[in-house]
Amino acid sequence: MFDLTIPIEQLYLVGPARAKLLKNLGIKTLEDLLFYFPRAHNDLSKFTLIADLKLGDNANVKAKILEVKSFRTKIRRFTLTQALIEDDTASILCVWFNQPFLTRVLKKNEYFIFSGKVTISKNRLQLQNPVYEQERDEQIHTSRLVPLYSLTANLTQKQLRYIIKTYLDKVTIPEYLPKDILQKEKLLNENYAVKTFHFPKDYSALNQAQNRLAFDEIFQTQVRVLQYKKTREQKNSFKINVDVDLADKIKSLSFELTAGQKQALAEIINDFKKPFPANRLLEGDVGSGKTIIAALAAYLMAQNGLQTAILSPTEVLANQHYFNFLKLFARDNFDIALLTSSQAHFNGNPATRATVISQITSGKAKIILGTHALLEKEIKFAQLGLVIIDEQHRFGVQQRSILKQISNAHLLTMSATPIPRTLALTLYGDLDLSQLKELPAGRQKILTKIVAEENRTKAYEFIAKQIESGRQIFVICPLIDDSDKLGVKSATAEFKKLANEIFPQFEVGLLHGKLKTAEKEKTMQQFSAKGGSASGGKDSYIDILVSTSVIEVGVDVPNASVMMIEGAQRFGLAQLHQFRGRVGRSDHKSYCFLFSDDPNSINNPRLQALVESNNGFDLAEKDLQIRGAGDLYGTKQSGYDFKIASLNNLDLVERSRNYAEKLLDQDINLNNYPLLKQKMDSQPLVHLE
Ligand code: ADP
Ligand code: MG
Numbered sequence: 001m002f003d004l005t006i007p008i009e010q011l012y013l014v015g016p017a018r019a020k021l022l023k024n025l026g027i028k029t030l031e032d033l034l035f036y037f038p039r040a041h042n043d044l045s046k047f048t049l050i051a052d053l054k055l056g057d058n059a060n061v062k063a064k065i066l067e068v069k070s071f072r073t074k075i076r077r078f079t080l081t082q083a084l085i086e087d088d089t090a091s092i093l094c095v096w097f098n099q100p101f102l103t104r105v106l107k108k109n110e111y112f113i114f115s116g117k118v119t120i121s122k123n124r125l126q127l128q129n130p131v132y133e134q135e136r137d138e139q140i141h142t143s144r145l146v147p148l149y150s151l152t153a154n155l156t157q158k159q160l161r162y163i164i165k166t167y168l169d170k171v172t173i174p175e176y177l178p179k180d181i182l183q184k185e186k187l188l189n190e191n192y193a194v195k196t197f198h199f200p201k202d203y204s205a206l207n208q209a210q211n212r213l214a215f216d217e218i219f220q221t222q223v224r225v226l227q228y229k230k231t232r233e234q235k236n237s238f239k240i241n242v243d244v245d246l247a248d249k250i251k252s253l254s255f256e257l258t259a260g261q262k263q264a265l266a267e268i269i270n271d272f273k274k275p276f277p278a279n280r281l282l283e284g285d286v287g288s289g290k291t292i293i294a295a296l297a298a299y300l301m302a303q304n305g306l307q308t309a310i311l312s313p314t315e316v317l318a319n320q321h322y323f324n325f326l327k328l329f330a331r332d333n334f335d336i337a338l339l340t341s342s343q344a345h346f347n348g349n350p351a352t353r354a355t356v357i358s359q360i361t362s363g364k365a366k367i368i369l370g371t372h373a374l375l376e377k378e379i380k381f382a383q384l385g386l387v388i389i390d391e392q393h394r395f396g397v398q399q400r401s402i403l404k405q406i407s408n409a410h411l412l413t414m415s416a417t418p419i420p421r422t423l424a425l426t427l428y429g430d431l432d433l434s435q436l437k438e439l440p441a442g443r444q445k446i447l448t449k450i451v452a453e454e455n456r457t458k459a460y461e462f463i464a465k466q467i468e469s470g471r472q473i474f475v476i477c478p479l480i481d482d483s484d485k486l487g488v489k490s491a492t493a494e495f496k497k498l499a500n501e502i503f504p505q506f507e508v509g510l511l512h513g514k515l516k517t518a519e520k521e522k523t524m525q526q527f528s529a530k531g532g533s534a535s536g537g538k539d540s541y542i543d544i545l546v547s548t549s550v551i552e553v554g555v556d557v558p559n560a561s562v563m564m565i566e567g568a569q570r571f572g573l574a575q576l577h578q579f580r581g582r583v584g585r586s587d588h589k590s591y592c593f594l595f596s597d598d599p600n601s602i603n604n605p606r607l608q609a610l611v612e613s614n615n616g617f618d619l620a621e622k623d624l625q626i627r628g629a630g631d632l633y634g635t636k637q638s639g640y641d642f643k644i645a646s647l648n649n650l651d652l653v654e655r656s657r658n659y660a661e662k663l664l665d666q667d668i669n670l671n672n673y674p675l676l677k678q679k680m681d682s683q684p685l686v687h688l689e
Pocket of ligand 1: 255256257258261284285286287288289290291292416440441556558585
């Protein structure tokens with residue numbers, strides 16, 4: 001009996017040189033080898049009689065070898081091997097180049113199967129470079145559905161096929177699925193399914209094998225995420241008193257919460273009543289009002305004497321949250337800090353990094369805003385009750401995994417990327433989900449237009465009118481500085497042009513990633529100041545902000561009404577939707593103008609999609625069609641790798657989840673299912689916590 005975990009270099013057919021090649025394909029163990037499934041099958045199941053062969057056919061014939069010879073050609077000096085073969089109907093010549101050893105392999109008077117292309121030479125049909133295989137009980141390279149694998153240099157289909165087949169014949173894969181599931185789902189056993197996937201007897205067998213293995217992928221993912229979830233539910237977290245008066249705080253806001261916001265808040269409060277750490281994803285389109293929910297959750301924590309850390313993907317956003325929270329909690333007596341890699345603030349005043357860190361470690365700072373700089377080891381929170389991650393998709397898997405260290409805090413992640421239900425149950429299957437499905441009342445549809453270059457002046461005139469009526473404008477450029485790329489707009493050049501030539505009468509500001517933090521901060525404050533009550537003299541505010549993608553996520557200046565994007569075809573759909581979400585954040589009618597340095601952009605499917613829809617969910621579906629799930633949701637990088645299953649089968653996902661749920665309820669550590677446990681341990685999940 002073979003141990004499936006045995007390293008491939010120890011297999012006698014493999015050895016060190018081949019092991020290297022196989023490792024290029026991700027095959028490290030015997031198990032990997034057996035589970036290295038074909039990317040397709042070549043249907044060579046039907047034989048053709050030699051008399052029926054036609055030029056261009058990909059044919060499969062069974063024939064006796066009449067004669068074999070090799071010789072060097074006079075002109076181009078390569079070795080040509082020829083075999084004359086014959087079946088009951090006719091004979092034909094097979095030719096191979098530079099394979100002189102064939103004279104030893106192909107034996108006169110023996111039966112072989114040849115698969116290859118029918119070509120013509122000197123007016124006679126021939127088989128060129130056919131795959132050959134001696135006739136035996138079970139063919140593996142010819143005369144069947146022949147597996148085709150993804151290869152690497154110096155490894156041939158025939159070699160890999162032979163290695164896989166040899167070990168498939170030697171090994172019996174033990175069944176890990178409980179009998180009742182096998183029966184209810186009418187599944188093949190795994191051993192048979194794996195073997196059949198490689199070497200099926202027909203398409204229907206192949207199909208059944210794939211079904212079984214697709215079930216495995218989905219079921220195992222469910223066991224993994226649910227085990228994760230249930231383990232979390234056995235941990236202890238902070239006890240939160242949720243009876244503190246939130247109602248007054250909510251009443252003091254300048255708006256009423258939407259129904260969705262109220263429900264999300266209720267769900268979060270409900271989490272806090274439970275003894276274990278929450279892990280909730282708050283998902284809502286750009287502008288749906290996630291920040292206030294985060295703020296109210298942090299407020300609850302502070303009232304309980306506990307700390308909240310709020311992580312943002314950019315300094316600009318961390319900053320904005322900080323000043324928002326200062327305003328929101330101006331009359332509450334708890335301390336608020338800001339810490340990024342280049343900024344440290346405490347209760348509205350600049351402070352040293354050391355001071356802020358000591359306020360965090362002593363537990364005095366109750367709400368701490370920042371970037372991933374908050375995850376550094378030296379920062380030890382005294383009593384961290386809640387971690388909030390804004391725009392969670394912008395954080396790398398590694399950054400998120402650092403959060404393991406604080407595993408007993410409640411976790412709230414926020415995202416504007418809509419997630420189809422099957423993905424919610426798999427990728428995010430261990431999280432609880434709250435969704436904000438509507439935007440706050442009074443929001444008008446943002447009018448989106450692709451603007452042709454000849455209408456640029458008109459657009460500028462329109463912008464001038466908007467500014468005169470009190471509004472503000474964003475201008476986004478693909479680059480920071482001018483580069484060699486002809487015609488691509490840079491923020492720096494565009495800023496100069498707008499400030500000096502086009503709009504000398506208005507205040508224009510510049511924002512990009514290379515500016516010093518203090519400059520960025522000042523510019524953002526001046527841009528936010530205009531709409532607010534704090535506007536002082538003319539110099540203290542900005543009408544037009546020229547920026548790179550640094551303002552992509554989260555920035556909230558409700559007075560802005562025009563988002564103008566240069567070189568729009570250079571950005572991705574999700575990104576464009578995020579940019580556009582910077583306007584339309586109040587009851588002012590808002591506009592998004594798409595400019596492009598490519599004259600064909602009117603036909604660009606992404607720009608078209610953006611013009612047609614304001615809805616993040618629709619756009620995500622479009623994006624899914626254009627780019628595929630791996631890119632869009634980072635499935636691969638999270639350790640989920642669906643080779644066979646498609647994530648469209650909601651019914652299968654739900655059924656698998658039920659089985660996994662039942663199984664884990666009886667046996668969370670899988671002690672009675674050692675084979676399943678082994679599978680879980682060999683592929684750990686990289687996840688949020
Ligand atoms: P996002 O979900 O994109 O993070 P924000 O939380 O930044 O959205 O909210 C967008 C804007 O809407 C902010 O100016 C915020 O103050 C405002 N807002 C949030 N909730 C409401 C509401 N219920 N009614 C009106 N305005 C709201
Ligand atoms: Mg936000």
